Amino acid sequence: MTSRGRVGSGVLALGLLLIYLLTASSTPSVDASSASLQGWRIATTGSPWLDDLDLDELPVQYTDPPFWTGENASGHLVVYRSPGVTAASTLAYLGQEPDPSGFSIRPASLLAAALAWATVLLVYGAVRRHLAHKGALAVSGVLALGTPVWSVAADAMWPHTLTTLGIAGMAFAASRERWLVAGLMGGIGLTGRLHLSLVIAVLGIGVGFLRRGPSITVLVAATSLPFLLLSAAWSRWLYGQWDPAGGYPQVDAYADRATSQSAVDLLSNHLGLWVSADRGFLTWTPIVIVLVPAVVRSWRHQPDWARMLLLGGVLYTIVQSLMNHFAGGTAFYGYRLTLELLLCSVPVLAFSLGHLGRWATWAAPFVAGLQVGAIALGATFNSVGLPLDAAWTRNAFVTAMVEVPALVVPWALCGVLGLLLVRAASRTPMSTPEQAHQRG
Structure with a gap:
């Protein structure tokens, strides 16, 4: 060439x-958004648990169906998605603040x-x-x-x-x-x-x-x-x-x-x-x-x-x-x-x-x-x-x-x-x- x-x-x-x-989407399917939410949580707090997170405070809302969350074997609230998309989403939110009102799906989409x-x-x-x-x-x-x-x-x-x-x-x-x-x-x-x-x-x-x-x-x-x-x-x-x-x-x-x-x-x-x-x-x-x-x-x-x-x-x-x-x-x-x-x-x-x-x-x-x-x-x-x-x-x-x-x-x-x-x-x-x- x-x-x-x-x-x-x-x-x-x-x-x-x-x-x-x-x-790239700022309001994608709840499937992708759930993985992004879990990645944001891990990146901003160092912990995957959503126990103390009020999902209603998030600027993006899903009702039918809601975010793919559930209790794990230890009773903690977590998002249920595949390991790779959650881990990749975590990289998108490194350095961001843990304030729920500032959560955006856009970084993971980018x-x-x-x-x-x-x-x-x-x-x-x-x-x-x-x-x-x-x-x-x-x-x-x-x-x-x-x-x-x-x-x-x-x-x-x-x-x-x-x-x-x-x-x-x-x-x-x-x-x-x-x-x-x-x-x-x-x-x-x-x-x-x-x-x-x-x-x-x-x-x-x-x-x-x-x-x-x-x-x-x-x-x-x-x-x-x-x-x-x-x-x-x-x-x-x-x-x-x-x-x-x-x-x-x-x-x-x-x-x-x-x-x-x-x-x-x-x-x-x-x-x-x-x-x-x-x-x-x-x-x-x-x-x-x-x-x-x-x-x-x-x-x-x-x-x-x-x-x-x-x-x-x-x-x-x-x-x-x-x-x-x-x-x-x-x-x-x-x-x-x-x-x-x-x-x-x-x-x-x-x-x-x-x-x-x-x-x-x-x-x-x-x-x-x-x-x-x-x-x-x-x-x-x-x-x-x-x-x-x-x-x-x-x-x-x-x-x-x-x-x-x-x-x-x-x-x-x-x-x-x-x-x-x-x-x-x-x-x-x-x-x-x-x-x-x-x-x-």
């Missing part, structure tokens, strides 16, 4: 950070925006190993502005802020065969969602098996497993139990939920993660549908780590559907429970670009532009989405289009702009034959 190109890339990166910071920005940069670094600069820039740009990475992970301190960062870090490290770093980043991710350990296991064991290199598996495990111990120690301190899942139900509770449902209910819930109107992965990210034929054609040429990452993401999503209702709650725009699947899919999708057919070559940039337009509406205006009972039947973006039909015009222009940008950059291929066939 030329020095001019580096300057241009730096300007784009700083511009993205500014967008994320300016659009930190989440910065972490999501780092996630995008790591993805760029991972795919750049196999794509030309403009191709890698396009992939990371669509990920950054055309998916719920913007409207969810960069909006507030969700568990997905950490899980997506961890997956992006694993991809970056795996693309450079730095397996200790891959395990380390995976460990950071699993503090947000414990079952991200499935993705780590598939990556470490899968690549180790394919390369007949058990040392890869050992290295990944060596730096990821300590985070299970750290999560367990955190839970013991905060909740009085050694469960590394932290404030979430234990494994047997999720197993009971799964076994108590019929096969039809389980299938319906799983499909909801993929195709429901307001929470579907493919509904909000149709570029995946456009790229599927290219993924099939390029599969045997894909880097082994990218294939294992995708398989890990699919396994994670299956388990996710057994543990959670597909809608994932309220007060956010787009989907959130399949953000991990999205990040696990990005390398394979990116490396398939050199195998696009004629129709997909034209359709992909147009669809990507439409995605950016759809996500930008909710991320910029901090839309809270739709209620749970509408997840199968209504879509937040379509609802906005119906209420304000004039929005259709700028949305369509986003698609045209995506097509024009790719056409303008067409002199530089998205990938070279050698890069498309390179194995990681």
Whole structure:
């Protein structure tokens, strides 16, 4: 890359950070706000207990549902969230005052925006190993502005802020065969969602098996497993139990939920993660549908780590559907429970670009532009989405289009702009034959 190109890339990166910071939420879902509250309490008092805190004094109020608080094993009032989001939120409030009237969710949201920005940069670094600069820039740009990475992970301190960062870090490290770093980043991710350990296991064991290199598996495990111990120690301190899942139900509770449902209910819930109107992965990210034929054609040429990452993401999503209702709650725009699947899919999708057919070559940039337009509406205006009972039947973006039909015009222009940008950059291929066939 030329020095001019580096300057241009730096300007784009700083511009993205500014967008994320300016659009971070000050009133996010109670899920993210609860973690922020616990982090504020630890940072300002050195103690996690909320026993003497009058929640009514807080400037931000939640009533339906209220903050996710409860008594721990010792009878102390605490917030029940995952270890990672609470610990990360604590960093956002260091040096602040313990006065409840001064509590704000904004610091944690700004930190989440910065972490999501780092996630995008790591993805760029991972795919750049196999794509030309403009191709890698396009992939990371669509990920950054055309998916719920913007409207969810960069909006507030969700568990997905950490899980997506961890997956992006694993991809970056795996693309450079730095397996200790891959395990380390995976460990950071699993503090947000414990079952991200499935993705780590598939990556470490899968690549180790394919390369007949058990040392890869050992290295990944060596730096990821300590985070299970750290999560367990955190839970013991905060909740009085050694469960590394932290404030979430234990494994047997999720197993009971799964076994108590019929096969039809389980299938319906799983499909909801993929195709429901307001929470579907493919509904909000149709570029995946456009790229599927290219993924099939390029599969045997894909880097082994990218294939294992995708398989890990699919396994994670299956388990996710057994543990959670597909809608994932309220007060956010787009989907959130399949953000991990999205990040696990990005390398394979990116490396398939050199195998696009004629129709997909034209359709992909147009669809990507439409995605950016759809996500930008909710991320910029901090839309809270739709209620749970509408997840199968209504879509937040379509609802906005119906209420304000004039929005259709700028949305369509986003698609045209995506097509024009790719056409303008067409002199530089998205990938070279050698890069498309390179194995990681």
